[in-house]
Amino acid sequence: MSDPSTAPASRTDAAHSLLVSSAAIQMNEQRQAMTLLEKEFGTEHILRHHWNWIEYPSKRPSKWIPEYKYANGFDIDDIYQEYVTGVDRHLSTKQLDAKWGSSWHAGQCGLSSESCHHKKLIMVIEKLAEQKNWNIQLAL
Numbered sequence: 001m002s003d004p005s006t007a008p009a010s011r012t013d014a015a016h017s018l019l020v021s022s023a024a025i026q027m028n029e030q031r032q033a034m035t036l037l038e039k040e041f042g043t044e045h046i047l048r049h050h051w052n053w054i055e056y057p058s059k060r061p062s063k064w065i066p067e068y069k070y071a072n073g074f075d076i077d078d079i080y081q082e083y084v085t086g087v088d089r090h091l092s093t094k095q096l097d098a099k100w101g102s103s104w105h106a107g108q109c110g111l112s113s114e115s116c117h118h119k120k121l122i123m124v125i126e127k128l129a130e131q132k133n134w135n136i137q138l139a140l
Contacts, residue, residue: 026062033064040099041091048090054103065103068096070114076121077140083122093118 030053038046049066056062071078071087078087086092093115096104105111128139 029062030064033062037064041095044089045086045091048088065100066091066096067108068093068104069108069111070118076125079118079121080125080136080140083118 034046034051049068051064051066054063054065068090070093071082074082081087083093086095102112102115105115125136125139128134129136
C-alpha cells in the first residue's frame with residue numbers, strides 16, 4: 001500500500017492551487033490599487049464611494065472604478081460646487097472625470113446624460129468667469 005503523502009498531486013489539486021494563487025495575486029493587486037487611491041484622494045473621500053473592480057480582457061491593467069450619482073435638487077451654485085469640491089465628502093465630479101473619464105458613469109442609466117448637462121453648465125460658468133470684470137461668483 002502506498003503512502004498518500006508521497007503520491008503525485010492530481011491535476012485537480014494543481015488547478016486548485018493555481019486558482020488560489022491567482023485569487024491571492026488579484027487580492028493583493030486590488031489592495032495595492034486601493035492604497036494608491038487613498039494616498040491620492042484621502043481615505044475620507046474614498047470611503048464615501050462604492051467601488052467596482054474592473055478587469056479588462058486586453059492588456060490594460062485592472063482598476064477600481066467608483067460609483068457616484070449626482071445629488072438631487074441642486075441649483076446652479078450647488079452643481080458647480082459638486083464639480084469643484086464635491087458634496088458630502090465625495091470626490092468632486094471634476095476629480096472623477098480627470099481620473100476615470102466617463103468610466104465612473106458608464107452603464108448607469110441616465111447618468112451619462114446628466115453628466116453631459118452638468119458639463120455644459122460648467123463650461124458656460126467658466127467661460128463667463130474668464131471674461132473681463134467677471135469671476136466665478138458673478139457667473140453663478
